[in-house]
Amino acid sequence: GQSLEQPSEVTAVEGAIVQINCTYQTSGFYGLSWYQQHDGGAPTFLSYNALDGLEETGRFSSFLSRSDSYGYLLLQELQMKDSASYFCALLNTGFQKLVFGTGTRLLVSP
Amino acid sequence: DGGITQSPKYLFRKEGQNVTLSCEQNLNHDAMYWYRQDPGQGLRLIYYSQIVNDFQKGDIAEGYSVSREKKESFPLTVTSAQKNPTAFYLCATTPRQGVPLHFGNGTRLTVT
Numbered sequence: 724g725q726s727l728e729q730p731s732e733v734t735a736v737e738g739a740i741v742q743i744n745c746t747y748q749t750s751g752f753y754g755l756s757w758y759q760q761h762d763g764g765a766p767t768f769l770s771y772n773a774l775d776g777l778e779e780t781g782r783f784s785s786f787l788s789r790s791d792s793y794g795y796l797l798l799q800e801l802q803m804k805d806s807a808s809y810f811c812a813l814l815n816t817g818f819q820k821l822v823f824g825t826g827t828r829l830l831v832s833p
Numbered sequence: 834d835g836g837i838t839q840s841p842k843y844l845f846r847k848e849g850q851n852v853t854l855s856c857e858q859n860l861n862h863d864a865m866y867w868y869r870q871d872p873g874q875g876l877r878l879i880y881y882s883q884i885v886n887d888f889q890k891g892d893i894a895e896g897y898s899v900s901r902e903k904k905e906s907f908p909l910t911v912t913s914a915q916k917n918p919t920a921f922y923l924c925a926t927t928p929r930q931g932v933p934l935h936f937g938n939g940t941r942l943t944v945t
Contacts, residue, residue, distance in 0.1 A: 766936050
C-alpha cells in the first residue's frame with residue numbers, strides 16, 4: 724500500500740514563512756502534488772513536483788526528495804487568507820490512482 | 834466556461850434509501866474520480882475511471898456504485914449498504930496522470 728503523513732496542525736503569524744512536511748511510503752509514483760482547501764470548499768491545486776528539487780509558484784514553493792521519501796510545501800509572506808487545510812498527494816504508478824495525505828490545518832494569526 | 838458540476842450541493846436522505854450524486858464535466862478530461870471527506874479528515878478514494886465504460890474500486894468502494902457511460906458524466910450511487918454515508922463527496926477530473934486534479938464544488942450528503 725501507500726501512505727502519506729503530514730502534521731495535523733501548524734500555526735504562524737502574518738508575514739512569516741511556514742513549511743508543511745509530507746513523508747510517504749510507496750513503491751513508485753509519478754510525482755507529488757499539493758492542494759489547498761478552505762473550510763467548506765473544494766480543494767484547489769497549488770503545486771506539483773515530478774522531479775526532485777524545488778518548484779516555485781509565487782509565494783508558494785514545493786520540494787521533493789525521492790531518496791528521502793519526503794516533500795514539503797513552503798508558504799512565504801503569510802496572509803490571513805492562507806488559513807486553510809493543505810494536502811499532499813501522489814499518483815501511484817502501479818494503480819493509477821491519486822492518494823491524499825492526512826492533511827495539515829494551517830492557522831495564520833495577525 | 835469549462836468546469837465540473839456537482840449537484841445537488843446539499844442532499845438529505847432517510848436511512849435505507851439509495852441516492853445518486855451527479856458529476857458532469859466539460860473539460861474533455863479522460864480520468865474522473867470520486868472522493869469522500871469526513872469532517873476534519875483527508876480525502877479517501879471511492880472509485881475512479883480512466884476511460885468510458887471502465888472504472889476501478891478505490892480504497893473505500895463498499896456500499897457505493899458508479900457508471901461511466903459517457904466521457905462527461907460519472908455519477909455515484911450511495912446505496913443502503915453504505916453503513917455511514919453522511920459525508921462531503923467530491924468529484925474530480927484530470928487530463929493526464931493525476932496532475933492537476935480539478936475538483937467540483939462537492940455534495941454534502943446527510944443521511945438520518
